[in-house]
Amino acid sequence: MPHDTTLGTSVQGNKKMNINLRQVMRSPLVLPLVGLIVVSVLMGFASENFFSVSNILNVLRQVSINGILAVGMTFVILTGGIDLSVGAVMAFSGTICAGLIVNMGMPGAVGLAGGLLIGLGLGVFNGALVAWGRMPAIIVTLATMGIARGLGLIYSGGYPISGLPDWISWFGIGRIGSIPVPVIIMFLIYGIAWVLLERTAFGRHVYSIGGNETAARLSGVKTQRIKLAIYTISGLTSALAAVILTGRLMSGQPNAGVGFELDAIAAVVMGGTSIAGGRGLIFGTLIGAVLLGILNNGLNLVGINPYLQDVIKGFIILLAIYIGRGERR
Amino acid sequence: MLEMNGIRKSFGKVEVLHGVDLEVRSGEVHALLGENGAGKSTLMKVLCGIIGASDGTIYINGKERSFANYDEAIAAGVGIVFQEFSLIPYLSAVENMFLARELTNRLGLLDRKAMRKRAHEILQQLDVDLPLNAPVSSLSIAEQQFVEIAKALSLDARILVLDEPTATLTPTEVEQLFKVIRELRRKGVAIVFISHHLEEIFQICDRITILRDGEYINTCDTADVDNDRLVEMMVGRRIEQSFPDKPTLPEDAELALEVDELQLSRADPVSSFHLRKGEILGFSGLVGSGRTETALAMLGAHSHAKRSMKHNGQEVNFAEPADALAAGIGLLPEDRKGQGLITSFSILRNISINNYGKYRKGRYFIDLTKELTCTVDAMAQVSVKANGPNDRLDTLSGGNQQKVVVARWLNHDMDILIFDEPTRGIDVGAKAEIYLLMRKLTELGCSIIMISSELPEIIGMSDRVCVFRGGGIVATVEGDDITSEKIMTYSTTGKLENAA
Numbered sequence: 116m117p118h119d120t121t122l123g124t125s126v127q128g129n130k131k132m133n134i135n136l137r138q139v140m141r142s143p144l145v146l147p148l149v150g151l152i153v154v155s156v157l158m159g160f161a162s163e164n165f166f167s168v169s170n171i172l173n174v175l176r177q178v179s180i181n182g183i184l185a186v187g188m189t190f191v192i193l194t195g196g197i198d199l200s201v202g203a204v205m206a207f208s209g210t211i212c213a214g215l216i217v218n219m220g221m222p223g224a225v226g227l228a229g230g231l232l233i234g235l236g237l238g239v240f241n242g243a244l245v246a247w248g249r250m251p252a253i254i255v256t257l258a259t260m261g262i263a264r265g266l267g268l269i270y271s272g273g274y275p276i277s278g279l280p281d282w283i284s285w286f287g288i289g290r291i292g293s294i295p296v297p298v299i300i301m302f303l304i305y306g307i308a309w310v311l312l313e314r315t316a317f318g319r320h321v322y323s324i325g326g327n328e329t330a331a332r333l334s335g336v337k338t339q340r341i342k343l344a345i346y347t348i349s350g351l352t353s354a355l356a357a358v359i360l361t362g363r364l365m366s367g368q369p370n371a372g373v374g375f376e377l378d379a380i381a382a383v384v385m386g387g388t389s390i391a392g393g394r395g396l397i398f399g400t401l402i403g404a405v406l407l408g409i410l411n412n413g414l415n416l417v418g419i420n421p422y423l424q425d426v427i428k429g430f431i432i433l434l435a436i437y438i439g440r441g442e443r444r
Numbered sequence: 445m446l447e448m449n450g451i452r453k454s455f456g457k458v459e460v461l462h463g464v465d466l467e468v469r470s471g472e473v474h475a476l477l478g479e480n481g482a483g484k485s486t487l488m489k490v491l492c493g494i495i496g497a498s499d500g501t502i503y504i505n506g507k508e509r510s511f512a513n514y515d516e517a518i519a520a521g522v523g524i525v526f527q528e529f530s531l532i533p534y535l536s537a538v539e540n541m542f543l544a545r546e547l548t549n550r551l552g553l554l555d556r557k558a559m560r561k562r563a564h565e566i567l568q569q570l571d572v573d574l575p576l577n578a579p580v581s582s583l584s585i586a587e588q589q590f591v592e593i594a595k596a597l598s599l600d601a602r603i604l605v606l607d608e609p610t611a612t613l614t615p616t617e618v619e620q621l622f623k624v625i626r627e628l629r630r631k632g633v634a635i636v637f638i639s640h641h642l643e644e645i646f647q648i649c650d651r652i653t654i655l656r657d658g659e660y661i662n663t664c665d666t667a668d669v670d671n672d673r674l675v676e677m678m679v680g681r682r683i684e685q686s687f688p689d690k691p692t693l694p695e696d697a698e699l700a701l702e703v704d705e706l707q708l709s710r711a712d713p714v715s716s717f718h719l720r721k722g723e724i725l726g727f728s729g730l731v732g733s734g735r736t737e738t739a740l741a742m743l744g745a746h747s748h749a750k751r752s753m754k755h756n757g758q759e760v761n762f763a764e765p766a767d768a769l770a771a772g773i774g775l776l777p778e779d780r781k782g783q784g785l786i787t788s789f790s791i792l793r794n795i796s797i798n799n800y801g802k803y804r805k806g807r808y809f810i811d812l813t814k815e816l817t818c819t820v821d822a823m824a825q826v827s828v829k830a831n832g833p834n835d836r837l838d839t840l841s842g843g844n845q846q847k848v849v850v851a852r853w854l855n856h857d858m859d860i861l862i863f864d865e866p867t868r869g870i871d872v873g874a875k876a877e878i879y880l881l882m883r884k885l886t887e888l889g890c891s892i893i894m895i896s897s898e899l900p901e902i903i904g905m906s907d908r909v910c911v912f913r914g915g916g917i918v919a920t921v922e923g924d925d926i927t928s929e930k931i932m933t934y935s936t937t938g939k940l941e942n943a944a
Contacts, residue, residue: 310809314809314810314812315808315809315810316800316804316808316810319793319796319797319800319810320797322789322793323786323789323793323797326786326788326789327782327783327785327786327787329782329783330777330782330783330784330785330786330797331786331797332745332764332765332766333743333745333765333775333777333783333784334765334769334774334784334797334798334852335765335766335768335769335770335774335798336766336797336798337764337766339764393786393788393789394788
């Protein structure tokens with residue numbers, strides 16, 4: 116390979132050149148970061164202790180459940196799919212977890228494992244139907260949303276299941292040092308997701324399916340298995356969010372998480388991930404989730420009608436998708 | 445009736461029609477004949493206003509016309525029945541015929557009676573009888589075609605273009621269609637008939653216009669020509685692209701792939717072929733003759749009715765392309781942008797998409813340094829022209845994009861590569877490079893199946909050629925038998941006219 120060295124050096128030289136403004140501006144993280152900074156500065160003016168450590172930790176704690184749901188959602192949206200069942204799966208998983216412990220007298224650890232298994236199972240269900248059943252994700256997960264919600268309500272009779280052992284609350288309101296446990300769990304999940312997406316072949320395959328599924332399949336990517344995996348991940352993150360929710364509320368809430376899919380999708384698209392798939396970064400989702408959290412928090416502070424907040428969120432999603440749309444040709 | 449003069453059309457810098465003439469009289473069935481890519485469809489799209497011509501004039505009934513879109517062409521009495529029907533399967537024949545220009549009564553409601561009556565009249569003119577109210581998806585292909593024709597006629601089409609109308613018809617249905625065409629001719633409609641089947645052209649057409657590589661070749665009366673003369677005009681003597689020398693394969697070269705039986709669907713013929721080590725096997729045939737489908741079915745990316753094959757002497761059964769990849773068989777699809785590449789990704793990501801086994805770290809993780817060096821290596825081997833491995837694919841030329849696909853498989857130490865239309869949309873210089881690359885691959889012990897619609901390429905590159913027609917292989921030629929005439933005759937008629 117006589118060209119090897121020359122090309123090698125030209126690549127090196129180019130790498131330096133690549134760190135120019137245009138390259139940076141094209142990163143999908145730019146717009147979300149700008150949004151985050153603008154909103155933070157505005158909040159800083161509105162409330163003088165916004166930038167205090169305790170308030171920042173507080174915002175992160177509030178964000179954690181949606182942030183975790185949005186991780187699974189990022190995997191799914193990166194392949195060009197969508198998961199509408201995350202909120203309902205979370206509620207069902209939490210209800211079963213509490214039910215196992217309170218109604219059936221199981222040890223706490225078994226309850227938690229049961230809840231996680233529910234999330235995993237429903238994720239596998241979604242994934243199998245989308246990948247092998249060749250059914251559209253939006254309909255499959257919409258159906259799962261109804262099924263999970265209904266099963267949770269049937270199991271609990273519609274009432275919260277309380278009477279959990281005290282230590283469960285550690286997941287919801289505990290702290291390690293001064294940092295809330297949910298925030299730590301969230302960051303851990305983001306770390307794992309980053310490794311999966313950026314440092315493993317699995318992650319590259321996720322992106323490639325969103326970029327061009329036919330090309331990926333013809334190049335030898337096992338597209339169906341990858342799809343099964345990403346919906347399973349989404350089910351699992353929903354169940355992990357349920358653990359925090361259960362710890363925070365100290366009960367299994369069959370009615371929790373209504374509309375959470377909207378927030379999770381909002382976090383993902385506000386984080387710069389293309390709704391068509393193939394493009395986006397997991398830390399964009401984190402920024403999106405935090406941005407959404409600050410907005411929620413801020414809209415409360417300013418005293419905007421809470422019903423109006425959903426309307427604003429809806430428009431923010433549309434805006435984020437509109438901006439992201441131009442980046443694909 | 446219709447006169448097209450000196451029609452030119454360019455896509456970007458590439459001119460695909462170089463001044464084509466076509467003159468069709470009323471009450472005439474006029475064949476438009478040419479190889480794949482000769483420019484027939486493009487010419488018809490210009491006629492219908494679907495694409496604009498770069499130069500040239502169109503006269504209809506002596507008046508100069510130019511259509512900005514299809515609607516204007518329809519208004520001027522031009523109708524076209526595409527290869528792919530534009531019918532809505534769940535609507536009935538009547539609903540389809542009056543789609544988007546439904547007749548309404550005084551209340552603004554659909555006047556179903558009037559539409560039905562009108563549809564019935566038109567079909568009666570054609571002397572066709574078909575269920576008017578059943579969804580068209582329940583009709584036969586021929587009947588659907590009649591609905592398309594009737595739709596065009598209901599728009600008062602005086603010029604009717606039929607683009608390969610017989611491609612999917614059974615012989616009886618073809619007879620039915622020809623009856624309708626004769627009826628239309630009697631009524632003075634000017635018909636442009638596109639078909640690859642020469643015997644049909646002799647059966648139904650009055651005159652023939654031949655195109656080759658976007659060039660107007662000739663117009664002649666059907667009575668004045670025969671099969672051989674037509675093939676000669678279609679194939680012609682063209683400027684030879686330079687191809688690398690064909691090395692002679694040893695007679696006893698090992699078999700890399702033996703396909704004993706491969707049937708796409710029950711109605712299709714059963715193909716069988718083999719591929720020797722270091723050989724380039726050409727898959728020739730017309731568009732839609734089953735070449736690509738056969739290759740995809742081998743890899744498990746297309747359905748098949750029957751399949752049994754051996755790879756390096758071992759029985760194999762691939763369920764999906766990933767299995768074929770594991771065995772060392774890869775495909776370079778014909779539609780690079782749609783099926784081969786992820787154009788919004790970088791060169792690096794595109795090349796490494798199926799190569800992660802090669803640079804792993806700690807079993808599950810990607811070794812980023814190795815990924816980069818391997819990619820740069822592979823790029824250098826096929827000399828991709830780019831700033832670096834992080835360039836996005838959509839910034840590269842077609843030739844360079846194709847090289848990226850080659851690099852992807854090169855990186856993989858493949859045993860068998862299937863090139864589907866390897867040089868489509870690539871300029872001459874880059875073509876030569878791709879050809880050299882293919883030869884280099886065979887020297888390294890790789891075996892190649894090359895699917896191509898370009899006869900010179902098939903002839904210049906292949907050690908042997910399988911000719912496809914109607915969903916399967918009809919003949920395999922080798923050595924001195926690889927001539928454009930022979931291949932063209934097999935692909936248009938399925939047999940040699942005067943075979944011994």
